[in-house]
Amino acid sequence: MEINRIKTQRALAPTQISLADYVINPYRGCSLGCRFCYVRFNKNVVKRKQAWGEFVDVKENLPLLLEQELKDISPKRVLLGSTTEVFMPEEERFCLTSKIIKILAKNTIPVVILTRSPLIEKYLPLLCYSLKNKIYFTFIKRPLKISQPLEPKSASWQRRRKTLKAIIKAGISLRVHIGPFIPFLDNLDEVLKVMPEGIREIEVEIFNPYLGNWPELRKILTPFADAPLLQNIDILYSQKQPYNEFCQELKYSLERAKKRYGFSGRLLICPRSKFYTPDIIYEPPAGNPF
16 A cells, blocks of 8 residues: 655635535545445546555645635535545544544534545544534445455445444434445345434435446456346446336335335436536435435
8 A cells, every 4th residue: 555645735626516515535545445436537546557445645734724725715515535535544544534524613614424434433523513514424235245356445334334323323414325336236125124223314326337347347246246147237238228227116116115214315327427417416405305
């Protein structure tokens, strides 16, 4: 693992992601190295010599920059972690994310955090300063023989289930992000069965092959998944009608689950060749169920 201490030119970056008006990514790269991560194809990552998961750039001057920028900028809400895992193991050493949260708390600026890491449990007390704070926590249940090659450094679904319980107990607003959901490989009912009580919001994000790397994932999965299953995924992603039919059936399954479990939820189907765009509304206006 290559760790680089770098200087960044700014802390707050305007974002089109509907969750916030500004985003902060305290690190570049990610030591978790999930094989399906869309960030791998970011222009700043593609040009790197190191493989995804083998480098982390630490923006060590970012907390100081943030304090300076907040003198002139008043964000309505800040998003943490759009292109990196803000609670990767390196956070315990460099503490950038916790410093950022403390600065935002001091300025009473709400935060939205995207994470899949149980490390967030240690920092939950820091996130109780605003009722507008929210955690989007990635959770999905897969057989170990499938999850291990896809996300070898991520915590198990059992461990992440404990984190969901901790977030619920802390009383912090939570949405469970089930994704990337790979058709035929993943089973929505199996995921929902093992989620803890108290979940009020979920979203299911179908894996986007137009932005992602299905051919590479297929090679990784070939020793561990049945050939007919992989062939079905190939057909699904190569033909419009089967893909649309699958999405429609998954939507029906989600609607049935919403009634059974009593949560609100939505299916996130990303447009071809793009992902985070203003067209994707992650949080509907108040009063509109999703």
